[in-house]
Amino acid sequence: MPTDVENWKSEVYGNEIREHLFRFAEEGFETIPDDERDAWFERFKWWGLYHQRNGQEGYFMMRIGTPNGVLEPGQLRVVGEIADEYARGPGTNPIFGDAYADYTTRQAIQLHWIELSDVPDIFEKMEKHGLTTQQACGDSWRNIVGNPVAGKDGQEVIDAWPVIRDLNETFKGDEDHSNLPRKWKVSVTGSADGSGQGDINDLAFEPAYKEIEGEDVVGFNVRVGGGLARNEPRFARDIDVWVSPDRVSDVAGGLSALFRDNGDREDRYNARIKFLVDEWGAEEVRETLQDEYVDFELHTAGRDVREEYTYNTGEGERNDLVGVHEQRDGKYFVGLNVLVGRMGADDVLELADLAEEYGSGEVRLSQRQNVIVTDVPESELDDFLEEDLLEHYSPEPSPFMRGSIACTGTEFCSLSIVETKNRQVRFARWLKENVDLPEDVEEFHIHLSGCTASCAQPQIADVSLRGMKTRKDGEAVEALDVGLGGGLGDEPQFARWVTQRVPVDEVPGALANLIDSFAEAREAGESFRAFVARHDDEELDEFVDPEETDYEDPMMHNTKMTWYPYAEDDSMDAKPPAPADD
């Protein structure tokens, strides 16, 4: 039997949701019929609007999909202005203030406290500048990810940006692909560093060479069925297909249609294509694609460059794109660290000014929640690096600042079990002050996810933290499970969950003790990931030695039971009314 969600989708879905959205925006939030709210909130996701959690009724998270994280000149300013004008609500964040933008792990942007009545004005402003929220959430093609510096990167095998742009233009709003059984996450990478993180996407195109009529041609190998959510992480499976750049759209559309027709619409927990690949195997996926969804002969896989991958591998060069890097054209891109991906609206606007002053005005977003200013001429580089804003968003941050990723958490999200972003800021600051990594270790990735949905990609970090609960002195407190040794690369590896339910105030101490053990017991030059790999779970659990320190956590209680964790009166009884449609 189809789920309620499938029934709602079969009634109204895709582009047509917009007219209803605008109608409700005009007539007021309260005019959404009481018995249709679940249905409309589900549908609004397709247009990038996600109803915030219990206690924040009537406010929405808005996700802007920026393909490959590319913000063309002028677009960042628009984001900053929208954040400043519209992303303000009844709650003030003690670290980030009243208005801010979040850069996500899929190279998109999220704003909070958006009111339905403002949506038409926001859409008008965005669309005037080439931005959209279309399909940023919901059961369809999501924001396409890749190496954010595609087209500029010196390490590039092939420029994937035209391919991504073409896929985005083809499949955004395409009625044949607008109602899939579940979300559809695509990665297209042209560089040899693996920075598109294809392995954790539903569909991945990775650079590869194929001999065609005696000549080596650059194109893409295809992998299908990766994803991290729901305690069921999978790396995308190699389906033994190489495709030339001009055929990517045909193969991507074929696989999207295969998923549309064969994915499980009766059980949303079993709907992602990773489960179909589990059931069928890679060979049957390939055969079905060939027989039913493309009208040309597929090539077998080509020679990939996975051995060269460095991004988020836990060792080697360029694990992220922070810092100053030379572009192919002799100019520079400068990767700035944005701790947990959140930037105040004022800073967004100032960065937009700096990008125009020193670069081309273009800015790009990475999957590590960071921002990259491109096209800076060598002659401007020193002055740019001297700008005050770069003291906070540094191209040379502490490893603990640089390596921190966090999801939205209980501040706004229905799924999360714990507070995340502010906590990760507190953790990073404490670690920076109190813990020394071995001198030759310049990067250390800590990802904090509030639940098993894994939006912070916890399974592919040196240290993975995931929201949990425990009791401490008889009181229920927020806690974190600790996983170690995850990372991508030629041989990707999910973290092993070695220590469970550490009370949040003991996590910094646990990490300090873990890093001390690593520093003492590592072999010369050994990476943390390699160190973890040669120890068993019991030994690693010993290294993670939870301990109270001078770190204090003000959010030990059940932040999910508040209307907003940082409010003076945070009880559900004090929740604000749904915003009036003014």
Added chain:
Amino acid sequence: MTTRLRILDDGAWLSVDDSRRVSVSELWRLDAPGFCECDLADMVVENFLETGVDGRTVQVRVYGQCIVCGTKSTTGWIPVGRIVDGEFVDIDREGVLRVTDDKEEAKSSG
């Protein structure tokens, strides 16, 4: 009168008549011999899986973890509220909740 019961947003919460009523992250003490070895499981709710009714009692099956022994599993049916005069009323979930394994299917309308 029909009560609409749904699990939404990847199992994040129970919707009753289009209102969010019970969310993940609650900590429940369960009398559930089949769930783990503890006399009373002390379970974090991580995902709602199914909802149904027994008379006027709204029940759910969830995935969760006992924070005493670490067992991660799926529960039987757990009462979370009652329908009184057409309205959902919370059962006190701070107390011990008794889990049953057999249950009629969810009655929901969408």
